[in-house]
Amino acid sequence: NAGVTQTPKFRILKIGQSMTLQCTQDMNHNYMYWYRQDPGMGLKLIYYSVGAGITDKGEVPNGYNVSRSTTEDFPLRLELAAPSQTSVYFCASRGLAVGTDTQYFGPGTRLTVL
Amino acid sequence: AQSVTQPDIHITVSEGASLELRCNYSYGATPYLFWYVQSPGQGLQLLLKYFSGDTLVQGIKGFEAEFKRSQSSFNLRKPSVHWSDAAEYFCAVGGDTNAGKSTFGDGTTLTVKP
Numbered sequence: 001n002a003g004v005t006q007t008p009k010f011r012i013l014k015i016g017q018s019m020t021l022q023c024t025q026d027m028n029h030n031y032m033y034w035y036r037q038d039p040g041m042g043l044k045l046i047y048y049s050v051g052a053g054i055t056d057k058g059e060v061p062n063g064y065n066v067s068r069s070t071t072e073d074f075p076l077r078l079e080l081a082a083p084s085q086t087s088v089y090f091c092a093s094r095g096l097a098v099g100t101d102t103q104y105f106g107p108g109t110r111l112t113v114l
Numbered sequence: 115a116q117s118v119t120q121p122d123i124h125i126t127v128s129e130g131a132s133l134e135l136r137c138n139y140s141y142g143a144t145p146y147l148f149w150y151v152q153s154p155g156q157g158l159q160l161l162l163k164y165f166s167g168d169t170l171v172q173g174i175k176g177f178e179a180e181f182k183r184s185q186s187s188f189n190l191r192k193p194s195v196h197w198s199d200a201a202e203y204f205c206a207v208g209g210d211t212n213a214g215k216s217t218f219g220d221g222t223t224l225t226v227k228p
Binding site for chain 1 (some may be wrong): 214
């Protein structure tokens with residue numbers, strides 16, 4: 001199992017550009033999450049999904065969009081990138097079974113918007 | 115609403131000394147509690163977790179944590195700190211409700227003096 005994989009690892013964007021951060025998990029997990037981590041801060045939830053075709057907003061969704069067409073993939077789309085979106089982005093997944101609430105994290109994508 | 119407070123932003127200890135990192139949580143149901151460690155430029159690694167049962171849980175790298183329901187706390191401890199323990203530590207709370215979402219504290223930075 002590769003677990004949770006994210007691409008790219010690093011990216012520099014210009015203001016106004018758009019991009020998609022990819023996230024894939026091979027554990028057949030129903031739940032998937034996108035977080036951002038600003039310097040010196042904890043993780044803030046951007047969007048989450050409870051299964052294919054079902055997504056919902058987290059704490060800080062503005063400026064982002066997501067889709068979940070398959071169980072494995074949960075891409076995060078940035079439209080019109082802004083300097084405030086400079087951050088490290090983490091994708092995570094967890095299973096559905098009660099009592100197994102451990103989120104597995106990807107290695108992160110470091111994004112800079114200039 | 116669920117929340118986590120890590121009261122200590124930065125802690126410095128001498129190598130070989132004991133360590134305690136504090137975590138207080140708020141959660142409306144039975145909480146699942148986690149401690150993660152993050153080295154600079156890296157992703158999050160799960161140190162330990164509490165779901166139920168024994169309130170003293172053992173984790174990797176010699177860490178342990180004690181769940182105290184009456185104090186809404188889940189403090190992390192290590193009897194003897196090593197220089198390699200220098201990192202950022204995050205406490206998180208989650209559960210089986212609310213789409214399994216976890217809420218993270220803002221983290222505590224640990225510096226280890228030689």
